[in-house]
Amino acid sequence: MLYSKVTPEQKRVRFRELLAAGTIVQFPGAFNPLSARLIQEKGFEGVYISGAVLANDLGLPDIGLTTLTEVATRAGQIARMTDLPSIVDADTGFGEPMNVARTVQEIENAGLAGLHIEDQFNPKRCGHLDGKNVVDLDTATKRIRAAADARRDPNFLIMARTDIRATDGLQAAKDRAKALVDAGADAIFPEAMRDLAEFQAIRDAVTVPILANMTEFGKSELFSTRQLQAVGVNMVIYPVTLLRSAMGAAERVLDTLRLEGCQESQVEAMLTRARLYDLVDYEAYNRFDTGVFDFQIPGRS
Numbered sequence: 086m087l088y089s090k091v092t093p094e095q096k097r098v099r100f101r102e103l104l105a106a107g108t109i110v111q112f113p114g115a116f117n118p119l120s121a122r123l124i125q126e127k128g129f130e131g132v133y134i135s136g137a138v139l140a141n142d143l144g145l146p147d148i149g150l151t152t153l154t155e156v157a158t159r160a161g162q163i164a165r166m167t168d169l170p171s172i173v174d175a176d177t178g179f180g181e182p183m184n185v186a187r188t189v190q191e192i193e194n195a196g197l198a199g200l201h202i203e204d205q206f207n208p209k210r211c212g213h214l215d216g217k218n219v220v221d222l223d224t225a226t227k228r229i230r231a232a233a234d235a236r237r238d239p240n241f242l243i244m245a246r247t248d249i250r251a252t253d254g255l256q257a258a259k260d261r262a263k264a265l266v267d268a269g270a271d272a273i274f275p276e277a278m279r280d281l282a283e284f285q286a287i288r289d290a291v292t293v294p295i296l297a298n299m300t301e302f303g304k305s306e307l308f309s310t311r312q313l314q315a316v317g318v319n320m321v322i323y324p325v326t327l328l329r330s331a332m333g334a335a336e337r338v339l340d341t342l343r344l345e346g347c348q349e350s351q352v353e354a355m356l357t358r359a360r361l362y363d364l365v366d367y368e369a370y371n372r373f374d375t376g377v378f379d380f381q382i383p384g385r386s
Contacts, residue, residue, distance in 0.1 A: 086369040088165040093196040097240035100170035100198040103130055104242075104272070104294045109314040111321055114138055116328040118166040122364055124327075125167045131198070132167055134160045135324035136174035142328070149207050153179040153188055161195030170198035172242065174324075178202045182227045186235035189243070199242030201274050201296075202228050204249065204261065219249045222261065226268035233269030244296065245270035251277050251304075258283075259290040266291050272320070277304040281316050288317030296320045301329060358383065 091099075103110045112133040115121035121132045137147035139159055145151065156173065164171035173192060178185030185202060192200050204225035206218045219225070225247070232243045245265035250258040262273045272294040275287045287295055297318045299307050313321055338351045362368075 086366060086373060089168045091168040093164075093193075093198070094238060094240070096164075096168070096170040096196075097198045097238060097242070100131065100172070100242060101240050103170070104319055109310050109318055109321060111310060111323070112172065114322060114324040114327055115163050115167075115171075116142060116331065118163050119364060120327050120331075121163045121167040121169070121171065125169050126364070129169070131169045132163065132171040133322040133324055134163055134171060134173040134197075135322075135328075136176050138325055138328050139174075141325075149176055151176075153184075153191055157188075157191040157195045160192065160197055164196045164198075171196075172199040172201070172244070173197050175200040175202055177205055177207050178228050178232065180207075182231035185228050185231040189232045189235040189241070190237065193236060193238060193241050197241075199244060199271075200232075201244035201246045201272075202232055203246040203274075203276070204228070204265075217248050217251050219247070219252055222264055225261065226264055229265050229268040229270050242271045243269060244272040244274050246274035246276055248276045250275060250279075250283070255283055255286055259286055262287055262291050266293050272296060274298070279304055280306065281308060281312060284313065284318055285316040294319035296322060298322055298324065300324050301326065 110130040112131040113124050113129055114133045114135045115124055116138050124132050136151065136156070139156055140147045140151050142159075143151065143155070156175065160171070160173040175188050175192060178188045189200065204219045206220055229243065229245050236243065245268075247258055247261045247265065249261050258275055262275060265273060270293065273287065273291055274296040275284070276298060278284050278287070278297070284295070284297060295318055297305070297308070297313050297320070299305065299321055300323070301307065310321060334354070338348055341351050342348055
């Protein structure tokens, strides 16, 4: 009932344990709090909160228009609904190094297990689009130093994302990854790797965990967990998969309503009323207050 009974501190410890276990972990992207609960129920190890999804959910493109307050608030709403560790995309840290420091503490306060900070210019672009620009090495490392210095819980994970592969090539990505680790990054997110060999090259360059972004319609082929683990990837995210799936279903139902004048043909594909009530744990609220849940759920509705 209500929120997770697992504390943020416990979730952060769990996240560290997962990354240290030597096996790959999957973090699907939640697009709202209820989807985070579904991710947990399906047996995944953690929840990812995408900056693109947070922007798109507001009807905005992923070009750095969201604010720290919006990201921290929504990420906190998602994280508190699951026992799993949740990590969030904090874009470029929302400003200069002092802003990055504040970002870390606000995200800590929101109950997240970690975040990643990238090395793009502001305004940023989606990592799998062309036309990106990255900041110089000094600026990139200052962001990560500020983030590492600002955290209060040593288990809160600071991940550095680098987009430099797209602008300067693979060797530059390896060099930058090493520098970001030296600056205090606990993990590396090499964005838009083109093949497994490139992930392997980053793995060979650093000793910290690395992340693979398996987003649809991007620069990377959609590799399996078996393939990614074979080249040393520790964590894989699917940032927009659930949002794309949900919005695709919503579009199909709306088209049906316009064409057929009724949703009847789409009902079989919908989440039933009973399943929805199960996900929100309606009966637990009934145990707390018998006046809340005092009716029978029809079998097909």
